Amino acid sequence: MQYVSTRGNAPARRFSEILLEGLAPDGGLYVPESFPKVDLAFLRNLSYADLASAILSKFVDDIPDLENIAQKTYQARVFGSADITPLKTLEPGLHLLALSNGPTLAFKDIALQLLGNLFEFVLSKNKQAMNILGATSGDTGTAAEYAMRGKKGIRVFMLSPHGRMSPFQRAQMYSLQDANIHNLAVKGTFDDCQDLVKKVNADAAFKAKYRIGAVNSINWARVAAQVVYYFKGYFAATRTNSEKVSFAVPTGNFGNIYAGHVARSMGLPVRRLILATNENNVLEEFFAAGKYRVRKKARETSSPSMDISKASNFERYLFDLVGRDGARVKELLRRLDADGEFDLASSAFYRKVPDTGFVAGKSSHSDRLATIKQVFSRYETMIDPHTADGVRVGLQYREPGVPLVCLETALPVKFAQTIRAALGRDPERPAEFVGLEKRPQRCELIEPDADFLKRYIEKKST
Ligand SMILES: *Cc1c(COP(=O)(O)O)cnc(C)c1O
Secondary structure: EEEEOOOOOOOOOOOOHHHHOOOOOOOOOEEEOOOOOOOOOEEEEEEEHHHHHHHHHHHOOOOOOHHHHHHHHOOOOHOOOOOOOOOEEEEEEEEEEOOOOOOOEOOOHHHHHHEEEEEHHHHHHHHOEEOOOOOOOHHHHHHHHHHHOOOOOOOEEEEEEOOOOOOHHHHHHHOOOOOOOEEEEEOHHHHHHHHHHHHHHHHHHHHHHOOEEOOOOOOHHHHHHHHHHHHHHHHOOOOOOOOOOOOOOOOOOHHHHHHHHHHHHHOOOOOEEEEEEEOOOOOHHHHHHEEOOOOOOOOOOOOOHHHOOOOOOOHHHHHHHOOOOOOHHHHHHHHHHOOEEOOOOOOOOOOOOOOOEEEEEOOOOHHHHHHHHHHHHHHHOOHHHHHHHHHHHHHHHHHHHEEEEEHHHHHOHHHHHHEEEEOOOOOOOOOHHHHHHHHOOEEEEEOOOHHHHHHHHHHHOO
């Protein structure tokens, strides 16, 4: 399998070559040169780890240990059950696909746990080490740290905005005591943290010398890992491979739902991908009207992991939409840079929703609270604010006779304040997290100063 850039002007690469990298040299994102097809009958009864191994092997053909890595990653011990992503049926035809029973209680564990094991394998084979530098407002950084803790050849430097994460998220990150994990609380906002990462990466000599890498949402291996649970959810919600299923997906950077698009392109019988945004509705606007208009700044909402001003993985979908023509993608992004928007509504490429197989809707704070309440009273099931956005929009587009699978992307315990606002009580807490906030915490408080950060990385890398 070869990977090509969405902007059409970079050499084709193999999987293990793009694994540790961010953008392609032409500024685009790597995608497979074509989508491999699968045999549903063969996949239907496989365990999660075997399913992962079968699907990933279509994308990864140059890592001989892939099967062992998949077995090591997708264990009941790590994800709480042998199903890894169990399907919970709320009523006939309406399901939650539980993606958030990994170590940090958010769906990002599913991809990042795999990434940690892939990184360790490739680095040790090449006798290399790397420093992962990232910025987080919550879920991603936490999932990255739990995936990379104790891994040979990997150090993590994670920036977070001082005093702005939920107490639970802060405790999750800062209570890690592994020597290769460095938590840096920045006196500033999440944007300041991202700026620092950009500044360090802009110093090419420093970046090369200290092998600075990332685990951001544009990493292809993350997308590939997420394709697997669409298959798992489909098989759990149907009896035969002739049925179609719709998926409702709470969306931020378009990583999760793009994996659904890939699954469908590989032959999974998906009827609709139902895209749910929060008040930051850049993507809802695009799928409803064809206009992609980025915002200057994301709004802070009560589903914070979906607070985006532009969607970093969207470029991959755009590439498919315009007929896999890198020059066209480049031209659209040039317009986006110049005008802050582009409009495909009158273009031949923009086929009117729902012909594209996508529908989209937006959920607000009050929708979120009402949905948490409704699901709790009707089904005695507590859902988190992000999942609630997905359920809310999913129910709007539910069709009789078509099973609806809503992706559960985090557990409610991570967002206690919103749960209390919705239900007037505290969220349920899994036993291993009781007392989490009382564990000793470890983090360094720093000024938003790139030179200081570079010296810090230097000192810890010797
Ligand atoms: C990251 C995240 C999302 C959004 O996923 P994308 O891949 O960015 O679309 C939704 N819910 C939760 C809980 C998340 O952590």
